[in-house]
Every structure is written in C-alpha cells, then in structure tokens.
Amino acid sequence: MTTAEFAVLSESLEKRYGDKRALDGFDLAVPYGTVYGLLGPNGAGKTTAVRIFSTLIRPNGGRALVGGFDVVSQPLAVRRSIGLTGQYAAVDEILTGRQNLEMFGRLFHLGTKRAKQRAVELIEQFDLVEAADKGVKEYSGGMRRRLDLAASMILAPRVLFLDEPTGGLDPRGRNEVWNAVRDLVAQGTTVLLTTQYLDEADRLADRIAVIDHGRTIADDTPAVLKSTVGGDRIEVVCRDTADIPAVVKVMAGVCVGEPEIENADGRVSALVTHRVAALTDVARQLQDEGVDVEDIALRRPTLDEVFLRLTGHRAEDGTDVQKETAA
Amino acid sequence: MTTAQLDGRTGRMYWAFADCWTMVRRGLLYYVRQPSTIAWQLGFPIVSVLLFVYVFGSAMDIGGGDYKDFAIPGMFAMTMAFGFMNTAWLVAIDKEKGVTDRFRSMPMAPSAVVSGRGVSDVIGASIDLLALAVIALVVGWRSEGSLMAACYAFVLLLWLRFALIWIGVYLGLLVPNQEAAGNLFAIAFPFGMISSVFTPPSLMPEWLGTIAMWNPVSSTANAVRELFGSPVPTGNSWIEQNALLMAVVWPILITIVFLPLAIQKYQRLSR
Numbered sequence: 001m002t003t004a005e006f007a008v009l010s011e012s013l014e015k016r017y018g019d020k021r022a023l024d025g026f027d028l029a030v031p032y033g034t035v036y037g038l039l040g041p042n043g044a045g046k047t048t049a050v051r052i053f054s055t056l057i058r059p060n061g062g063r064a065l066v067g068g069f070d071v072v073s074q075p076l077a078v079r080r081s082i083g084l085t086g087q088y089a090a091v092d093e094i095l096t097g098r099q100n101l102e103m104f105g106r107l108f109h110l111g112t113k114r115a116k117q118r119a120v121e122l123i124e125q126f127d128l129v130e131a132a133d134k135g136v137k138e139y140s141g142g143m144r145r146r147l148d149l150a151a152s153m154i155l156a157p158r159v160l161f162l163d164e165p166t167g168g169l170d171p172r173g174r175n176e177v178w179n180a181v182r183d184l185v186a187q188g189t190t191v192l193l194t195t196q197y198l199d200e201a202d203r204l205a206d207r208i209a210v211i212d213h214g215r216t217i218a219d220d221t222p223a224v225l226k227s228t229v230g231g232d233r234i235e236v237v238c239r240d241t242a243d244i245p246a247v248v249k250v251m252a253g254v255c256v257g258e259p260e261i262e263n264a265d266g267r268v269s270a271l272v273t274h275r276v277a278a279l280t281d282v283a284r285q286l287q288d289e290g291v292d293v294e295d296i297a298l299r300r301p302t303l304d305e306v307f308l309r310l311t312g313h314r315a316e317d318g319t320d321v322q323k324e325t326a327a
Numbered sequence: 328m329t330t331a332q333l334d335g336r337t338g339r340m341y342w343a344f345a346d347c348w349t350m351v352r353r354g355l356l357y358y359v360r361q362p363s364t365i366a367w368q369l370g371f372p373i374v375s376v377l378l379f380v381y382v383f384g385s386a387m388d389i390g391g392g393d394y395k396d397f398a399i400p401g402m403f404a405m406t407m408a409f410g411f412m413n414t415a416w417l418v419a420i421d422k423e424k425g426v427t428d429r430f431r432s433m434p435m436a437p438s439a440v441v442s443g444r445g446v447s448d449v450i451g452a453s454i455d456l457l458a459l460a461v462i463a464l465v466v467g468w469r470s471e472g473s474l475m476a477a478c479y480a481f482v483l484l485l486w487l488r489f490a491l492i493w494i495g496v497y498l499g500l501l502v503p504n505q506e507a508a509g510n511l512f513a514i515a516f517p518f519g520m521i522s523s524v525f526t527p528p529s530l531m532p533e534w535l536g537t538i539a540m541w542n543p544v545s546s547t548a549n550a551v552r553e554l555f556g557s558p559v560p561t562g563n564s565w566i567e568q569n570a571l572l573m574a575v576v577w578p579i580l581i582t583i584v585f586l587p588l589a590i591q592k593y594q595r596l597s598r
Contacts, residue, residue: 054432057597079434090425092353094360106349107435109342135360151429 004068007032007159007190008053014061015048015214022048024214025062030192032158035185037205037222038194039307045214046194047087050163053192054084067159083152083160087167089144090151091136097147098123098132104151122150126180142173149180153189160184162193166200178204198303208303212311222303229301229309230257232275234282237295238266246291254281266294343436350443355450368413368451369458372406376459379525380466389527396557399468400480401524404548406455407488408519412511414448414495419508422500422596431596441593445492452488456481471556480554483574487547490578493585500592523548529562540566543577550574 008030015023023045030036038046051057053066055075064071067081091100098119105115123132126146131139136147145165152160162181166174181204185191195201201208202222210218210225218225234255236247244261247268251259255278257271272278275298283296357364379387379398387394421427430440470477502508521538522528523545528536539545540562549570566573 055597056428056431076434079432082432084429084432086425086428088425090429092426093424094357095353096360099356099360103349103353104429104433107346107430107433107439109345109434 005032006030006065007034007067008036008192009065010049010053010062011064012062013049013052013059013064015045015052015057016060021214023052023059023062026211026214027216028209028219030190032190033188034206035181035191035193035204037201037208038192038211039196039198039201039208039303040194040211041196041311044211046211047163048214049211050084050086050161050192050194053078054082054161055079080155081157081159083149083155083157084163085145085148085152085161085165086163089141089148091144091147093136096133096135097128097139097143097150100136100147101150101154105154108154110154118154122153125153125183126150127176140173141169142176145169145173145177146180149177149184153184156189158188158190160189160191162191164194164196166195166197174200198307202303210307210310218306218310225303225306226301229305230271231301232272233269233299233301234272234278235267235269235295235297235299236282236286236293238268239292239294241266243291243293244268246289247286247293250282250285250289250291254278254285269299272298339436343438343442346436346439347442347446350439351447351450354443354447358451358454365454365458368410368455369406371409372402372455372459373462375405376402376462376466387526389530392557395466395468396555397527397552398525399463399466400551400555400557401522401548402463403456403459403480403484403551404487404522404544405519405524406459407452407484407547408491408522408544409515410448410452410455410488411491411495411498412508412515413451414444414492415499415502415511416505416508418444418496418499419502419505423504427596441496441589444496445489448492448495449485449489452485456484472554476554476556480551483547483550483554486575486578487543490581490585493582493589496589497585497592500589500596518542519544523567527562528567540564543573543581546570546573546577 006029008028010026010028013023013026014021026045026049028036028038028049038049040046048057052059052064052071055071055078058072066078069077069081071078091097092103095103101119101122102115105118106112108115110118123129126149128143128146128150131143136144139147149165165181166177169177178200181191181193185204191204193201193204205222207219207221208225209216218228220228234251236251238244238247241263244263244266248259248261251268251270255270255272259268259270261268279296279298286293286296376399379402380395384394384398387398389397418427421430427440431437470480472480498511499508502511521535522542523539528539528545530536531539546566549567550573553570562568
C-alpha cells in the first residue's frame with residue numbers, strides 16, 4: 001500500500017515533555033473508510049497523538065501524514081481535511097447552537113450564506129432542531145457533544161478525530177453520541193477514536209491499536225485481539241454458593257481449562273473449545289446432578305481482559321468498564 | 328471558485344480581516360445574548376461614582392476644585408484599566424473549554440483569534456465609556472473643554488484599553504483556568520487604585536505617591552482631566568506635567584512589551 005491509501009499515517013512519532021516521553025516511536029496506519037480505535041490508559045499518549053494529527057502540537061521526531069498531508073509542513077491542508085472533537089465540548093456556551101455552527105462555518109470560509117445553510121443541515125442531521133436557538137448553557141452533556149460533532153463535520157471532512165468523545169457522559173448521552181458517530185461512519189467518514197472505555201472501542205471500531213507508554217503494543221481487529229487472550233468461556237452463576245464444588249466438578253469434566261471461581265458472586269468460569277457442545281453438556285450434567293443455577297452463558301473475552309494481558313494493568317476506569325460490560 | 332480556495336498573499340490578508348470580523352461578531356453577540364455582561368462590567372465604576380461623589384465627596388479635600396470634576400475622569404481611566412481582566416477572563420474560558428484548540432485546528436487565519444478579541448474588547452470598552460458618560464452627566468458632571476478635546480480624551484482612554492488587551496491576552500493564556508482569571512482582580516485592584524484616580528499622589532506618603540504618579544493609569548487620568556478642562560490641581564513633577572504625552576507613550580510601551588509576549592504565549596500552545 002502507498003501512503004495515499006491511509007487517512008492517517010504515523011511513523012516513529014516522538015513527543016517529549018522534558019524527560020517524559022509522551023510518544024516514543026509511535027506507529028499507526030489508518031486506512032480510509034475505517035473506524036480505528038486508539039485504546040490505552042490515561043497518560044498512554046492517545047491525546048498527544050491526536051493533538052499532533054490535528055496540528056495542535058508539533059512532534060519532536062518522526063512524521064505524521066493526515067489525508068496525505070504532512071502535519072508539520074502542510075498544516076493548513078491538514079486542517080481542511082479534518083474534523084476534531086476533543087475531550088471537552090469545545091463550543092461557545094453563551095451563543096446558541098445555531099450561532100455556534102454559523103460562526104464555525106464562516107471560519108471554515110464557507111461564506112455567510114453557505115454557513116447558514118450548513119448550520120441548518122447539521123442541526124437536522126444531529127437532531128438538534130428543538131434546541132437550535134437555545135443557549136448552549138442549557139444543553140445536556142449529550143447535546144453539547146452532538147453540537148461539537150456537528151461543528152467538526154461542517155466541511156464534511158474525510159477524517160474525523162474523536163478524542164474520548166463520551167468521557168463524562170451518562171449512558172444516555174453516550175448512546176446519543178455513538179449513534180451520531182455510526183451515522184457518520186455509514187456515510188464514509190474515516191474515524192480515529194481514542195477511548196479508555198473498552199466497550200466503546202468494541203462497539204464502534206473495526207480495528208484497534210492498543211497504546212501504552214507512547215508506543216503501539218498491539219494492532220488488530222477486536223475479534224483477533226480477544227482471541228489472543230484465549231477463546232470463549234462458559235460462565236455459570238450458582239444460586240447457592242454451596243453448589244460451587246458440584247459445578248466445578250461438572251465443568252472440569254467438560255471444559256479444557258481449569259475452572260476459575262469467584263466466590264463472592266458464586267461465579268464459575270472456564271475456557272472451552274467447542275462452544276455449543278460444551279454449553280449443552282454442562283447444562284445437561286448440571287440438571288442431572290440437580291444443581292440449580294442462576295445463570296449459564298457463553299462469554300467471549302472482553303477487551304478489558306485483552307488490555308490487562310497486554311499492559312499488565314487495567315484501564316484507568318476499570319471498575320466502571322466492568323460494570324457496564326456485565327450489564 | 329469557492330472562497331475557501333482563496334490562497335496566496337491577497338487571500339491571507341482577506342481572511343485575516345474576514346475571520347477577525349467573524350470573531351468580533353461573536354464578541355458582540357455576547358452583549359445581545361447576555362446583556363447582563365454590561366451591567367457587571369459597569370457595576371463597580373458606577374457604584375464608585377456614587378460612593379465617591381455623594382458619600383465621600385463632601386469629605387474629600389484635594390486642594391481646590393470640585394471633587395466630582397476630579398473623580399469622574401479618574402473613573403473613566405479606572406474602568407479602562409480594569410478592562411484587561413475582562414479580556415483575560417474570556418481568553419482563559421476559551422482556552423479551558425477547548426474552544427481555542429478548535430480554532431487552532433481549523434483552516435482559519437490564526438491571527439483572528441487574537442485580533443478578534445482585541446477589536447471586540449475595544450468596542451465593548453466604547454460601550455462602557457458611553458454608559459459611564461451618561462451616568463456622569465446625570466450626576467451633574469460637565470466637560471469644560473471643547474468638543475474636539477473631549478473626543479481626544481475618549482480616544483486616549485480607548486488607547487489605554489487597547490494596550491491593556493495584550494496584557495489581558497497574555498495573562499489569560501498564562502493562568503490555568505477561568506477561576507484563576509477571576510483572581511486577577513488582586514492585581515487589577517491596586518493597579519487601578521494606586522494612581523491619581525481618586526486622590527492626587529501628592530497627598531499620599533512620598534514612596535506610594537511616586538508609584539502612583541508613574542502608574543500609566545494616572546497619566547491617562549490626568550490627561551483626560553486636562554482635556555475635559557477640569558479645574559483641578561496637577562502636581563509639579565515631570566510625569567504629571569507631561570500627562571498628555573505620557574498618555575500616548577505608556578500604551579505604546581505596554582504594547583511593545585506585551586504584544587510579543589502574548590503572541591509567543593499563543594504560539595507556545597503548540598508545544
């Protein structure tokens with residue numbers, strides 16, 4: 001592949017702050033038309049990378065091309081090809097949603113008339129019709145992010161950077177933002193998404209790069225990443241913790257791996273090779289033994305486990321993520 | 328040709344002005360959307376006018392002349408001096424909320440972020456002055472000078488405000504957040520008060536009086552008193568005798584120092 005086929009291409013990118021290396025030989029290649037997740041804990045270098053790609057800061061070494069343009073030598077061309085939604089909803093709080101979009105449209109040099117038209121289109125597209133003429137101060141978190149996204153999409157850029165687009169949002173706000181992003185992707189926008197929410201990367205991204213200490217430590221599809229941790233697991237939740245030994249005995253006979261027990265919630269899980277056969281076997285044998293279970297299910301490994309395996313530590317909001325993946 | 332393709336030197340010049348105007352519009356929309364902004368900005372000087380003219384005024388002996396004629400031009404100068412806080416506050420909010428970063432990631436003229444702030448703040452300061460002048464007329468203040476002189480006085484006031492924009496931009500980029508920008512009042516208060524705004528420096532202890540005399544706010548205050556023909560005593564020191572000159576020179580010096588600092592601070596955001 002040539003460089004022209006990549007929406008974002010980064011080679012041995014370096015960024016230092018004093019002695020600290022925020023990016024330490026960071027490589028990334030995002031083909032057009034994909035949603036690429038950049039996953040890593042706080043301070044791993046995700047935001048630094050996005051800030052370099054969007055021309056906000058300059059790298060100390062290596063090079064980065066966005067839309068085929070060099071971020072250092074052709075910043076203006078890069079700025080014309082990208083949209084950026086950062087960690088904060090970067091919109092003017094005193095103006096209305098419409099006034100914000102019109103202002104940004106003028107600053108994107110659309111001209112007054114076209115800027116107004118574009119604002120109307122985006123208000124419709126991002127479902128902000130009712131709130132369009134209210135001050136942004138009155139918006140909910142999800143609405144602000146949608147307005148922020150709309151502002152990023154004024155030029156209909158081919159490449160969109162989303163830096164933790166749902167950080168600090170409630171589940172409803174996150175869903176709103178996810179839906180808006182999915183719509184953009186369906187229209188062909190290439191998205192580079194940073195997140196510490198593993199389920200978010202799992203839901204939105206075609207491909208994930210895991211970054212830690214300023215370097216890419218893994219780069220693959222979510223499915224492949226998960227399979228590197230191990231295959232599917234059967235998970236049985238006992239109604240009565242006294243049943244745990246019986247469940248472990250059954251599972252040890254059927255499954256390939258040693259059953260793991262979490263006493264607190266009576267959860268027993270083990271690795272399996274033939275998913276459906278194993279599930280039927282376990283279920284039948286448990287019935288034969290007369291063990292009553294709360295829940296029995298096949299579960300694919302979560303990205304949280306992938307992360308733990310690759311980095312040796314959990315994602316920063318680990319507890320949060322677990323709760324949501326379990327839900 | 329779509330306007331976005333307007334490149335080259337002419338294009339850059341055109342967009343530097345067009346983008347600046349868009350930013351100025353944004354500043355003006357604030358007054359429409361939040362008229363209370365003006366009330367907040369004017370609150371302190373108005374309360375001061377009332378306090379010093381009606382409450383303390385009778386007790387104020389500045390060695391001749393009506394205290395009102397002394398205090399009101401001072402109030403104009405003080406309002407301009409405090410204006411830099413407003414600039415710093417707005418710059419700090421944009422930086423904290425990521426709006427500055429959005430501008431910087433867009434293909435707009437980079438200079439417009441600062442020039443737009445400057446122009447809209449000078450327009451805002453003109454509105455402030457107009458409102459203050461109306462209140463001053465209501466409490467019985469009159470300019471004894473010619474109309475031309477009065478106009479020149481207002482130009483000098485705005486000239487001070489213009490120079491202080493760069494201090495405002497610099498401080499706004501320096502402080503970490505808007506809360507810290509609010510604390511800048513701790514600098515603004517002595518900067519505005521240790522001057523000839525309310526009392527002649529000759530009546531202060533000598534060391535403090537010297538500081539007050541050389542405060543740029545004093546030069547502007549004394550210069551506009553002269554232009555308004557206020558029958559008030561001026562000191563005999565060189566700096567007080569040359570108020571008209573220094574009211575022009577101080578803002579130039581401030582600009583020479585702080586404009587490069589503000590630009591450097593802005594460019595360092597990309598570090």
